Amino acid sequence: MLNKSIIIGRFTRDPELRKTQNGKSVLNFSLASSRKYGGNEQVDYINCIVWEKGAEIIAQYMKKGSLIQVEGRTVSRSYDDRDGKKVYVQEVLVENFNFLESRTSSTQSAPQQSYNQQGYSPSYSQPQSSYTVSDPYADFASSDDSDGPLLDISSDDLPF
Numbered sequence: 001m002l003n004k005s006i007i008i009g010r011f012t013r014d015p016e017l018r019k020t021q022n023g024k025s026v027l028n029f030s031l032a033s034s035r036k037y038g039g040n041e042q043v044d045y046i047n048c049i050v051w052e053k054g055a056e057i058i059a060q061y062m063k064k065g066s067l068i069q070v071e072g073r074t075v076s077r078s079y080d081d082r083d084g085k086k087v088y089v090q091e092v093l094v095e096n097f098n099f100l101e102s103r104t105s106s107t108q109s110a111p112q113q114s115y116n117q118q119g120y121s122p123s124y125s126q127p128q129s130s131y132t133v134s135d136p137y138a139d140f141a142s143s144d145d146s147d148g149p150l151l152d153i154s155s156d157d158l159p160f
Contacts, residue, residue: 003073005092007046008100009033011066017059027055028091031070048072050094061099071096 009031018026031046048070050058062068072094081087 004071005074006069006071007031007033007048007092008067008069009046011062011064011068012045014064015059015062017055025052025055025059026050027059029058031068047089047091048094049075049091050097054094054097058097067100069098069100070094 010033012030012032015027015029018028020026027050029048029050031048032043033046034041034043036042050070058068070092072092074090075093076088076090078086078088
């Protein structure tokens, strides 16, 4: 089964970093993401949560109105409110994110980079501004291949 969400949106308010009783950083935020429906543009407000180092990075560089792309999985949870009524919540547990614009109103600018967080125990790769897909056939183009010589095929040998 697949549970993956990719959202591009703007922060609806300034992020506020919090700490759990165990000292872990957590950031809950809401993104406004627009979509077209029946010729009209509508806005969805999507709740997101990010933990530990990712929460700290987002809180440091993002503010209300900042554009970000988040990737993660949708999770459901419930809690009892002050009146004892059970409240159900769905939110995106952020695993990867990309800053899509710089923070120009501050002396500190947000890097145009990507961050990766895997599962509940986050581990980060070095930030990258882009990803490169390796060529799966690169090994076959090498002339010093020890598995044998390169095939010499002319265009006359091709069926098309």
